[in-house]
Amino acid sequence: MKSATRHALSRRALLAGGAVAVGLPFLDVLRPSARAAGPVRPRRLLCYFVPNGVRGDAWFPAPDPDLQLSPSLAALAPVKDRVIVFSGLANTPGLPELPGSHASGTAAFLTARTARRSEVDLHVGVSLDQRYAAASAGATPLASLQLGCEGGGSFGACDIGFGCAYHRSVSWSSPTTPLPKLTSPRLAFDVLLAGDDPSAGAAARAQRRATRRSVLDVVLADVRDLESDLGAGDRVRLDAYLDGLRALERQVDAPAGLGACTAASPPGEPADFPAHVDMMTELMVLALACDRTRAITFMLGNAASNRAYSFLGVEGGHHDLSHHAGDAGKIAGLRQVDAWQAAQFARLLQRLADTPDGDGDLLRSTVVLLGSDVGDGNSHTHHDMPVLLAGGDDLWGGGRHLVYETGTPLARLYVSILQALGLPDTSFGEDGDGPLPGLRLDA
């Protein structure tokens, strides 16, 4: 524990480049004024997807309401008191009628709806992050941000009759619109800062906004010309484009200034996968710290990712390992991958905890959810899903292990999350018929 903490602190100092005060006492990092403070506003939502399920025997904690970290979750120790682990939750809508569990499970991850099996007529539901993004539209320059570490090959089929978009997107702005994610750290950075050059002077940035305004006016006039000519089908596509242009207008019209982002410097090309994850982690923290967006989804890998973890000394691709067929070597490798993924998530939480926000820290004002497409990767179950919740300590505390009856809808947790974010929703997805009992400290 002690060495892990030192590592976290030195890493933080390294990554933050001195922007954040270094050398806070350990307990301050672990327990900022999270629970004592007044109302937390604004709140953010970050949903973190890991592919291929987990090896449950090493992942789920012992059935004790006080969280005892399992071997695969050991890396969460420094932030353990701010994390809740769930057992027993099911995402039943993710179960396809025929095989295709990775596609349907990934599509259901944040929608809790059953995906239509089709290559072209995609249909599932509005995702949790997009429900919140729609409710908080206009508050930040970006309504939401989709990031990931795996683009996916631009060839072939993905999963038995399901379009590849089900594999590669967890955010759905409408039941028929998957939101593609950014995997390039540099492009993500540029998008975050809306192309504003932090090193440019205020006058140059103001000039840039003025020219953008005139360009947008011309393009919007092009859209108006087209509108009257289009039939119903094409009009849907143009309207979606217009939504995007309106979002650009809001960026131009928003008050000038990048806030805390002025100190940010663009990332380079990631040397390898761990470096890629590091960069994306920093970008997520930056996006929230500068209040550029309040809804983020992140896919560590695509559905059925077959990424190789040679750097862990593990032989085999992730998806192949997940179908271990009882092979002890593969199961050991799978546990290593699970533990490594948990460590990446833990570092994100640590970085959020290290970042001041209002009278608390960024982790307190962010609801962070981790989940996967399936429960057990070997047998493609959609019950006993791996689910972690972090942040939002004032609402539900931490250091807890909540054990539910097997089959309890995961979508109930989503209702609880939406309510915690200030929304009036009382249901979500196909089986989220109310909030999850026993979660909120005040309920």
Next chain:
Amino acid sequence: MRPATGLPRALLGALALSACAPEPVAPPVPEAMVRRLTAFEYASTVRDVLGVEATLTREFPVDAPALGFDTVATGGPPSSLLVQIFQHSAESLADAALRSGSARAALLVCTPDPADPAPCLRTIVESLLTRAWRRPPSSAELDRYLALVDPAELDAGLRLVLEAALLSPHFTFRWERDLGAPGESHWLDDYALAARLSYFLWSSAPDDELLALAAVGRLQHEATLAEQVARMLADPRAAGFVDGFAGQWLYFRGLDDIFRDAHRYPRYDDAVRDSMREAMRRRFREFLVPGRDLRDLLLDSHAHVDAELAALYYLPDELGVDEFTRIDLEPHKRRGLLTEPGLMTVLAYPFASSPTRRGRFVLEQLLCSPLPPPPPEAAAQAESEASTARERLEQHRADPACAGCHAILDPIGLAFEHFDAIGAWRGSEHGELIDAAGQLPTGERFADVRELAPILAGDPRFTRCVATKVLTYALGRPLVTEDQPVLEDIHSQFVAAGRDLVALLVAVVQSDPFRIRRAQEPA
């Protein structure tokens, strides 16, 4: 339009033909949705219209393919994030075009007269919009864009014009106007047809010749279409069809994302991967000239090999293969497409070959005969101590739930077992000799993939499958029941022409759904 440059030769030829307008009433075709440019099409279009490389497109979100093609996937609505990326890209491209001496010179098709700059400015902007939007702008559009330019600050104004022109939905989408009553089919206007042609065969914008043909309304002529296909396939831009169509049909575009374990496959690196892709391009490109039988794609006894690939083929050093060279495959126990190292690599796992993926490729991509999905319990595989793929699959087939499909899949997939996960030949696996022989459920026997190839090439499903894939890619939508007679017709023309791929492409562009649009229901 640009200043008169004289009519191209092909255009004069078309004009010389007797007036033979398409039949006045367009046969009905299924409804099609507007298509956004794929990232690949966007990059090619920018390169051909502006003369600069759109490097940022490499970082665009991947267009997740539908039915195996990005051209089908881009029929869906765009996300707001993508629109913001288009803005970012437009700004960096405008900057690049004005910084590059050659691109800026190409943009300035005339030099504004300081005393009266307006006429030349109008020509510059009209020329740019025509090429970028694949049609001439209306005078209202032209005025709107010209209003962005202050002649005293030419480059600053052109920058705004470029940014707006590239962010405009007229650039990022290929709109086709409805010219008839809702639900009724009509001949496409010639500019829309020019764009369908150029994006099909070049993945890029129409060039001046196509635009000139469209301007005089001659493109719908069947003879003109055939001439244009021949001309376009001879153009270097046909690389867009090689990478866009064949890259997705034969999976070599997927090599970008293929990782191999460095310890097990030390020979595999970025350079070998690039050469694998280039070898497959070269194999396919041979069929873009008339007179070749596409079955030879599977049967040819030669391969294109460079220094990077020479090691994979165990070529002796003294052969000194450097640039790409044609080698005879007979001594290498290989044949045609099916033994291409690039294909074997894409159809493998990071650490091992994959008979299942290879078998599925043959069934899905070459025969268009996908198997039904596996039963749910197939996900959890039983423990196995088999040392070869054949033994593992034999155990798998012992399960009656799996046996039906694997009886079809396994013999095909195992025929490739002499090729490891990077397509190098091997005689044994884990100390056991590889047996690649098999028998199809229909009775044909083969010793290995070299004998499987003629069986597949002779299967009538192969040519039909090629026609299906090409038509799907060209139309950017799934084929529906209404399309079946058209597909039949295209297929028979293809077979009648000796399975000449060029004839197939001509048949596709001359087909009704390629030249006709059904007006959409009103919004």
